[in-house]
Amino acid sequence: MRWTIGSGASISILNEPWLTNGEFISSDVPGALSLHNFTVNSLMNLYDKSWNEQVVRQVFSADIASKILHTPLISQVEDDRIVWKGERHGRYSVRSAYRLCVTELIDSSYLWRPGYWSGIWNLKVPPKVKNLLWRMCRGCLPTRVRLLDKGVVCPTTCVSCESSHEDLLHVFFECPFTIQVWNTTGLWGSVQHALTQAASPTEAIFHLLENLSADLSQRMSTVMWSIWKHRNLRVWDNVT
Amino acid sequence: MLLTPSISDNDNDLLTAPFTKAEFRDAIFSMHPDKCSGPDGYNPGFYQHFWTLCGDDIFKECCAWLTTGQFPPDLNITNIALIPKGSLQVSMKDWRPIALCNVLYKIISKVLANRLKTILSQCIFDNQSASVPGRSILDNAMVAIEVLHFMKAKTRGEDRYVALKLDICKAYDRMDWNYVMTVLHKLGFHDRWIHWMRMCIESVDYSVLVNGEPVGPIIPGCGLRQGDPLSPYLFIICAEGLSSLIRDAKSRGVLTWTKVCRTAPSVSHLLFADDCFLFFKANEAQAHVMKNILATYELASGQAISLPKSEIYCSRNVPDGLKTTITNILGVQAVLGTGKYLGLPSMIGRDRKATFAYIKDRVWQKINSWSGKCLSKAGCEVMIKSVLQAIPAYVMSIYQLPHTLVESIEKMLNSFWWGNGRTTQRGIHWMNWEKLSAPKIHGGMGFKDLSAFNLAMLGKQGWKFITEPDTLVARIFKARYFPYGSYLTATVGHNPSYVWRSIMRARFIVRGGGALDYRLRCLYLYS
Numbered sequence: 001m002r003w004t005i006g007s008g009a010s011i012s013i014l015n016e017p018w019l020t021n022g023e024f025i026s027s028d029v030p031g032a033l034s035l036h037n038f039t040v041n042s043l044m045n046l047y048d049k050s051w052n053e054q055v056v057r058q059v060f061s062a063d064i065a066s067k068i069l070h071t072p073l074i075s076q077v078e079d080d081r082i083v084w085k086g087e088r089h090g091r092y093s094v095r096s097a098y099r100l101c102v103t104e105l106i107d108s109s110y111l112w113r114p115g116y117w118s119g120i121w122n123l124k125v126p127p128k129v130k131n132l133l134w135r136m137c138r139g140c141l142p143t144r145v146r147l148l149d150k151g152v153v154c155p156t157t158c159v160s161c162e163s164s165h166e167d168l169l170h171v172f173f174e175c176p177f178t179i180q181v182w183n184t185t186g187l188w189g190s191v192q193h194a195l196t197q198a199a200s201p202t203e204a205i206f207h208l209l210e211n212l213s214a215d216l217s218q219r220m221s222t223v224m225w226s227i228w229k230h231r232n233l234r235v236w237d238n239v240t
Numbered sequence: 241m242l243l244t245p246s247i248s249d250n251d252n253d254l255l256t257a258p259f260t261k262a263e264f265r266d267a268i269f270s271m272h273p274d275k276c277s278g279p280d281g282y283n284p285g286f287y288q289h290f291w292t293l294c295g296d297d298i299f300k301e302c303c304a305w306l307t308t309g310q311f312p313p314d315l316n317i318t319n320i321a322l323i324p325k326g327s328l329q330v331s332m333k334d335w336r337p338i339a340l341c342n343v344l345y346k347i348i349s350k351v352l353a354n355r356l357k358t359i360l361s362q363c364i365f366d367n368q369s370a371s372v373p374g375r376s377i378l379d380n381a382m383v384a385i386e387v388l389h390f391m392k393a394k395t396r397g398e399d400r401y402v403a404l405k406l407d408i409c410k411a412y413d414r415m416d417w418n419y420v421m422t423v424l425h426k427l428g429f430h431d432r433w434i435h436w437m438r439m440c441i442e443s444v445d446y447s448v449l450v451n452g453e454p455v456g457p458i459i460p461g462c463g464l465r466q467g468d469p470l471s472p473y474l475f476i477i478c479a480e481g482l483s484s485l486i487r488d489a490k491s492r493g494v495l496t497w498t499k500v501c502r503t504a505p506s507v508s509h510l511l512f513a514d515d516c517f518l519f520f521k522a523n524e525a526q527a528h529v530m531k532n533i534l535a536t537y538e539l540a541s542g543q544a545i546s547l548p549k550s551e552i553y554c555s556r557n558v559p560d561g562l563k564t565t566i567t568n569i570l571g572v573q574a575v576l577g578t579g580k581y582l583g584l585p586s587m588i589g590r591d592r593k594a595t596f597a598y599i600k601d602r603v604w605q606k607i608n609s610w611s612g613k614c615l616s617k618a619g620c621e622v623m624i625k626s627v628l629q630a631i632p633a634y635v636m637s638i639y640q641l642p643h644t645l646v647e648s649i650e651k652m653l654n655s656f657w658w659g660n661g662r663t664t665q666r667g668i669h670w671m672n673w674e675k676l677s678a679p680k681i682h683g684g685m686g687f688k689d690l691s692a693f694n695l696a697m698l699g700k701q702g703w704k705f706i707t708e709p710d711t712l713v714a715r716i717f718k719a720r721y722f723p724y725g726s727y728l729t730a731t732v733g734h735n736p737s738y739v740w741r742s743i744m745r746a747r748f749i750v751r752g753g754g755a756l757d758y759r760l761r762c763l764y765l766y767s
Contacts, residue, residue, distance in 0.1 A: 001703070001750055015725075016728075017728070017751065082706055082707055084703070091707075092699065092700055092707075092750075094693075094696045094697055094699075094700055095696075097695075097696035097699045097749050098688070098693050101693075101695050101696050102689060102692050106689070106692060108674070108677070108678060111674060111678040111682070111684065112678055112679075112682035112683060113678075113682065113683030114683075115683055117680060117681050117682065117683050118680075121680050126618070127616075127619075128616050128617060128618045130618070131616075131617045131621070134685070135670075138671065138683065139670075140668075140670030140671060142668065150668050
């Protein structure tokens with residue numbers, strides 16, 4: 001929060017966040033005792049609403065004085081008002097406070113993963129499809145290789161071909177069955193191109209989402225969902 | 241009656257001004273399109289959809305009814321749906337009668353209610369915080385909790401206090417019509433307006449829905465309908481009657497109000513619609529005065545206070561003998577303990593984990609109910625975001641939940657997410673909650689970090705202390721905790737209540753987070 005200075009008559013100089021960025025002058029600064037009952041307007045030229053530089057430099061040390069002089073005074077503002085920095089309308093909102101708290105207090109940015117995530121969430125497809133894409137990109141889709149990583153004892157053979165390494169890349173891009181599916185849906189060209197561009201299947205998906213038209217991205221994501229569905233049916237219900 | 245006129249001519253002009261089509265439009269479009277329809281079977285969605293066709297006709301017809309002061313006889317026929325209260329239904333008391341009015345009537349009533357709303361804060365004192373724009377249920381709860389905390393801490397001295405929590409049974413349904421009209425009259429409402437209110441309330445004709453079939457008609461002689469947009473406003477206006485009696489008793493010097501400290505504004509009673517908290521001094525004379533006040537109010541308004549269900553709490557310095565005398569005079573037996581006021585725990589002891597444990601149980605219940613069992617993964621996401629995470633939100637807006645509790649709730653939600661709707665430890669937990677709570681554009685699921693959310697909610701209360709210093713709650717907290725400073729410079733102080741402690745913890749957010757106090761950060765991260 002921060003004050004926007006109107007007349008300055010209701011803001012006391014000490015302990016109030018009226019400097020730029022909501023900084024305040026603490027009551028520990030030298031000479032603070034004598035400032036106790038003064039308000040901000042005593043540092044201003046009243047006739048044209050500007051800082052009285054002479055007084056400011058006299059009272060405060062150089063660094064605080066320069067901070068004060070850099071605080072803007074807007075002549076249109078008439079009343080002293082407290083504004084919240086997080087929202088444009090200047091009123092407190094839990095949403096912006098939460099954002100502030102997460103970014104500045106616990107600093108969760110180490111949890112962030114790079115990627116074109118908005119591409120997934122903005123797709124116009126059923127939410128279950130989006131969720132599948134998200135799980136693929138976060139590596140929590142239980143392909144057999146991933147399951148083995150997690151300590152689940154199971155064979156790692158692919159259910160529709162002879163390959164013995166069923167991972168994300170294989171299920172969605174390398175298995176002959178899948179390639180056939182991509183071919184029939186007319187997407188194999190772009191998928192192949194994306195695979196040569198990207199280092200991992202996740203990156204390939206992001207690449208595809210970024211470069212395909214909205215229509216084709218929708219088709220691509222639904223095809224992926226169907227491939228996974230087919231794979232699951234094979235594994236669990238033995239449907240071919 | 242001791243009510244003084246508080247409605248000026250100006251307000252009356254506003255209330256009875258000619259109607260505009262925009263008002264009717266607003267009224268219709270502010271209703272939820274799928275709300276239940278009345279006996280005629282048209283729901284708000286119908287009127288919204290065909291507003292361009294029938295808007296003019298509705299507007300003209302309604303205006304004609306209001307100018308002539310006469311509704312057509314079948315407009316105000318109302319169905320009553322009985323909604324069960326609690327798990328076991330034995331008598332009629334265990335049902336909540338919700339009135340399903342015709343939408344056409346509701347439009348008119350909503351237009352009138354919207355007008356009434358604008359002038360409400362002038363005729364309702366700040367002890368009442370229901371339905372008045374700009375007042376919050378939390379204000380009321382915070383004042384009550386602060387006063388109870390003060391009484392709990394009062395172990396010595398001659399000033400002894402009593403708090404009485406009233407249980408009013410069937411408050412809306414028992415309201416006396418003549419009383420409503422008298423109160424409106426005394427407050428200085430225009431005759432025309434009073435006539436409109438009379439039209440709306442008294443032309444009712446009920447049918448009760450039993451197994452979907454209307455049974456009736458029942459012609460009522462009292463009561464406000466629950467489901468009519470006007471009712472809440474009329475009810476709180478009527479509750480002003482009780483307030484005025486209490487204010488009068490104070491001015492005559494027979495009733496002492498409670499102050500949490502010397503400079504604080506005194507509090508005599510807190511109302512939230514029919515939820516009522518009364519405070520007075522613990523002696524026989526005042527107990528008698530209070531009893532008389534309640535009897536007068538009951539007689540005038542038709543309300544019935546169920547004394548066996550009401551609760552009493554005495555400050556610690558009240559001797560046992562006096563306690564029994566007072567409970568005998570008032571006829572109240574139950575002692576206010578760890579119960580809740582307005583859904584919030586009103587007294588927080590040392591064992592915070594136990595006090596707030598019920599939140600965890602509620603989340604657990606919701607997860608285990610049938611509704612969570614057959615959801616897709618995407619359904620689980622919506623369930624977590626809009627149902628499960630919302631359960632603690634209300635309590636979190638004034639209390640900081642213990643860290644262990646927050647952690648165990650998050651753990652529960654996490655296993656719900658990865659277990660596909662089951663809570664047993666099945667399914668691989670591919671990611672911890674922390675990773676899931678990252679924003680969606682950064683690869684998380686956008687779930688909430690509950691402790692951060694908690695602090696953000698608490699910050700709102702602190703912000704209100706700064707920007708709305710004239711509310712009752714802000715004045716009380718100022719007097720008690722920062723008489724010479726502001727929220728930003730205050731210290732936690734001597735023997736603080738848990739509410740204040742919680743709000744203080746969120747202060748760095750309100751300050752803007754710029755220069756973060758290192759100590760606070762440690763406290764937050766490692767507590």
